Amino acid sequence: MKKLVVVLMCVSLFSCHKNTQVDLIVYNATIYTVNETFETAQSIAIKDGKFVAIGTDKEIRDSYTSTNSIDAENKPLYPGLIDAHCHFYRLGLQQQKVDLSGTQSYDEVLERLVQFQKEKNSSFITGRGWDQNDWPVKEFPTKEKLDKLFPNTPVAVGRVDGHALLVNEAALKASGLSSKDTNIKVTGGEFIVKNGRLTGVLIDAAMDFIKIPGPNKDEAIEGLLAAQKISFSYGLTTVDDAGLDKLEIELIDSLQQAGDLEMRIYAMVSATQDNLDYYTNKGIIKTDRLNVRSFKVYGDGALGSRGAAMKKPYSDRDNHYGALIFAPERYTQIAKQIAKSDYQMNTHAIGDSTNYWILKTYKDVLTDAKNRRWRIEHAQIISENDFNYFDNIIPSIQPTHATSDMYWAGDRIGAERMKGAYAFKKLLNTYGKVALGTDFPVENVNPFYTFYAAVARKDLNNYPANGFQMENALTREETLRGMTIWAAYSNFEEDEKGSIEVGKFADFVILDRDLMTVESAKIPDTKVLATYVNGQKVYEN
Template sequence: MKKTLRTFAAAALLGASLLSGCSSSTTGSESVDLIVYNGNVYTVNENFDQAEAFAVKDGKIVAVGTTAELRAKYKATEELDAEGKTIYPGLIDGHAHFYRYGLALQSADLTGTASFKEVVQKVVDQHKLYPNADWVTGRGWDQNDWAVKEFPTKDTLDLLFPDTPVIITRIDGHAALANQKALDMASVTPATKMVGGLVEVEKGRMTGILIDNAVDMVTSKIPEADEQEQRQALQNAQKNCFAVGLTSVADAGLDKATIDLMDAMHKSGELQMRVYAMLNPGQANQDYYFKNGPYKTDFLNVRSFKVYSDGALGSRGANLLKPYSDRKGHYGFLLATEKEFRDIAALLNQHGFQMNTHAIGDSANRLLLDIYGEVLGGKNDKRWRIEHSQIVNPADMNKYGRYSVLPSVQPTHATSDMYWAGDRLGKERIAHAYPFKQLLDQNGYMPLGSDFPVEDINPVYGFHAAVARQDGKNWPEGGFQMENALSREEAMRGMTIWAAKAAFEEKEKGSIAPGKFADFVIVDRDLMTIAPDQMRGLQVLRTYVNGKQVYRKQ
């Protein structure tokens, strides 16, 4: 780390200044709801101070300092002895798919499969669990993890499921394999063409592989989950998030109906996960929100639109300036026309919404940075974002700072892709991929996320990937392109206060400070001091939202 963290002795000397944000008491018995004491508290405030204790009233933090100071100053309905355990602000995932993750828990989990044969077995097992389901779905396969690193074909699925539609999505969500029944239901043929998508055809017949917009042609035929299934999906997703210390998520790509359901569940108390919701740019969402403007509660923040500029590197849909090194003449593609991107940028700026654009390839990043620059004009505080920013040509890097554009990155993408990304990009371009430190330097802050369910939901994996640039087996030795590793302090800020700031929420969450929501997590080890190879073993002991316990490890 760049600075030496303060010890508890130093934190004691800071008590007066840390308490200065609180109302004074002459009685020494001011009432609060909760005092957490005897902890190793990382406040993640401006100075990255450490403390021992904090007090909570009405769901917000009212004071931070030493155990002695706070217990002398306040009387609490409840006291919690942290027993020296480490405490962080509630962790924030700066880019995820919270609702879709919840729905996917009801589908076949294909992550980590080592072969297509294993994928097929999991699909068969899923069908046995839900034999009356209209569709068989799954997500998470990655051909790059198999001995034969080629896309599979639909032949086996056609044999096993001649009368039941099946679609199984690649881990990045930008490619899928559909059987013939599913293709027929969507009227997809070898002659089907579209902007921003591809139906793979070999020797005149479809292989079943669909890329980007072609996937939507099939998935649009899957019946929508009913309200009870949607509620259950959100509650299941919330339960799993709380268990890994997440108290806020940025949900990338929602429609008004889902947001309305979240809002209703927040108000009834069924849902306590804070959500920064990025809207899909469909016409119905534009019509409603452009008329009514952003929407904000303590638990829900609707002020941005999620736009897709290109696909993913793993499925060769990312839009590159030069052809893929492992596919001659193939550049990937944009998912819409340049005019459409310019038009939506102008509309979002006009109506006061953030534009958050998925961009993976260096060509897509260049185009969107230039469009952002045309609209934003220069330095600003509109906090428009480019989600992923995976491959950035050096000539374009300073545009992030010039136009105050925030890169929103997912550290585990680097450590998931590092095995094969060089094959796609070649030696020269791989050096400009996943450039987290260079991106951070542009604006001085940067939100970190996971993109779950594309990656694992556990934010600690992202912390480890950002700092050590290694996978779950601590490979490679010495880390992958360590010149772009983040410091531990930077990684912690990225998953707390910087993620909050990227959503215009830095005044209400992201640090343990007076006036902010009492969202915090107690863990069994300290990420700021343990060896990198121990980081992924961290266990969340308790998670709190508004000073109320929402998870406790059994």
């Protein structure tokens, strides 16, 4: 890493003379600017919410003064972290529902549901987080036990990835269905049937048949503020929320304008036809805290629920290919409509068939268009011949998916297809940048788990000892760029955030250890000491 020799610069509002008054000075820090040459510094000066100078302690001290100065005690300081793919609003709502993450058996799921209902007495029990791949019997559950425990209260709880739903008979009944309805036609999903009856597990588009009550306004506000508190505690200052509707975006904007919601949000609008028509006609919406300029499209389901669309059958289920969410021609229609606007198209693509089709659709529709920065979200399984499509398409990837799936993914898709799975380094080498996120609450919010999974390719128990498919590990510098400046670039925001440079928003985080030098096994235990947005402290440990 290069030391920043002299970077004291003037901006139009300030003259470069001794003792210029600023709002905040942070000194005695190890500052990773994440600028083009990845230089380091010791001190920063901030005024009106932006960086006005970066340099050595002496350089800042000799030219600037402030009534508010912070001694960082030689702790590392980084640009505010950006989660390039998450579900911020959903995380907040999840705090009001039953949490099934980490359950080690179906019986444990049932125990948590019973305990939740004792505490909440809910009229419709919802939640998320179960994963049958973590259970001794790695099969989808059936609803018989749910029906006995909750004969009159509807229950609908999602799999960890949000691509499968477990419901009881009461939930089916509340939605105008019953377990006898085994001939329901659905495109892009599946009702799991066993012994001539619905098991209670619904995959992807089939989940839309269940009528789950939505939150009221107060619950929505409570959820957004809860998600903000959690995110700030992990050093996140910008989140890309992958799939918001119009009312949710308007609520976010109102809370930001009122000063209650300080988190910066890059909104991916859910690509319903109503939303497509409204936002492509309205155009980009941009404030300092809200950026609405992309659509989130679902290409397929998840690998864990075998909903990812594959070119050849799954290795562990005969004649099963998964499925696209929509008919193939629908993606072309959506892409053409978005291409006529200034909006970005960000498509969830897990299986090799989905990645191929979406990438090909992008290429056909964009032709020679420059700087559109359309994204593939997840880019999880790519055929060898399809990597070249990423020459001008951004891979938006989540490293912890690799370390969550590595135990069973090989059995699901076979050794040959695994060569192109979770291939982060190969994607980086093709495009030149990768945007990194977590997909929370599918995975843990903690961005240091992301960092660890990217560079060490291990789980939190140090497995496997030599790392998982280490040829696709990222360097620490690449990973930090993916969580800051490259993520900002994927949002068209690289000129205002993502690095510590003069004129950019003063968003930064101070950590208890140096991600660039600490022993890799200690990365997951990293703690945030303080998070700043616009030079204002929004979290302190």
